[in-house]
Amino acid sequence: MNILGIETSCDETAVAIVQDGKTVLINLIASSIAKHQKYGGIVPEIAARDQIKQIIPLIRTALQETGLNWGKIDKIAVTEKPGLISSLLVGINTAQTLAWLKQKPLLKIDHVKGHIYANWLEQQNKIQFPIMILTVSGGHNEMMLMHAHDNFELIGETLDDAAGEAFDKVAKMLGLGYPGGPVVSKLAEKGNPQAFKFPRSLNQNDNFNFSFSGLKTAVLYTLRDITKQALSSRQLKQSVQKYEQHALACCSQQTLSKQTKADLCASFQAAVCDSLSKKLVKAAEKYAVKEVHLAGGVSANFYLRQIVQERMNVSEALKNVPLRYPKKIAYCTDNAAMIAAAAFF
Ligand code: KG4
Ligand code: ZN
Helix, strand or coil, X not given: CEEEEXXXXXXXXXEEEEECCCEEEEEEEEECHHHXXXXXXXXXXXXXXXXXXXXXXXXXXXXXXXXXXXXXXXXXXXXXXXXXXXXXXXXXXXXXXXXXXXXXXXXXXXXXXXXXXXXXXXXXXXXXXXXXXXXXXCCCEXXXXXEECCEEEEEEEECCCCHHHHHHHHHHHCCCCCCHHHHHHHHHCCCCCCCCCCCCCCCCCCCCCECCHHHHHHHHXXXXXXHHHHCCCHHXXXXXXXXXXXXXXXXXXXXXXXXXXXXXXXXHHHHHHXXXXXXXXXXXXXXXXXXXXXXXXXXXXXXXHHHHHHHHHCCCCCCCCCEXXXXXXXXXXXXXXXXXXXXXX
């Protein structure tokens, strides 16, 4: 069965055709990220206007490049929620119109469930239930126990920021641009994860919820203190107090050494991944799962993958349990193939 997937929940316009929920025939993505960079985050109006221009040409390209005609498309799947409302509407209206015009069944898919099904893409092995899944991205941070297809139990979630959002904010403070995850993790490779002591929130044994706003503030205060120490001019000191984040981003670019930035990134990344991995592994042990999965944009983070695997290796209950994450980095971040896979299953 061939499913045409459409995903427009944030800045990207994504179209894919997936066979039987696993074989990716084509996976196209057009991002408007460059147009948002000067604002330090996504501007919904700009995103939606770009998506209107991109969506039809992308669908045409997908059909042309796979050599498929509409007769070979069995169903259409589209992200329904959550996301930027104006962006979601572009995808939903396009999918609804095509479904009516071409007489195809339409499936509306939850974006977070889409991320979860990214682990089925190009997967040769049979996936065993139950699974403990950590879905971490810029907009969501949830731990789910998956009993069977379309049967999820929420085990924990963030009480404030998502992990990816924290990566993005720290990047902004350091003047590293958007999105923050890839650049922070790259810099962290050269840094010392023990250089700064950042807090691990909600550290109690049986608490499976997450919180990253305290960590974000701790990074901000640390940055403020080292930036202040480095500044000699009184005027600049006052501007730090007055404009906080914005001024910090400007000042830290000039005053922080490359090594200090790398150490801040490494220590921040270690704190985020420590909380995520500890809770994921504890939950996986408690519910005696057969598999552990990572999904969402932050699952592209190599340090997170590594630390989860290390913790599982030293756990009696989990040492023989497989850890899966999406087969390609392109399936970790937002894409339409995962939406088509979720629709199939
Ligand atoms: O899944 P996604 O594309 O969009 C949402 O549904 O939110 O995730 C984007 C998020 C951003 O916050 C980005 O900074 C983060 O994923 N991200 C990473 C990495 N690559 C992307 N975070 C940490 N390490 C990475 N390598
Ligand atoms: Zn997403």
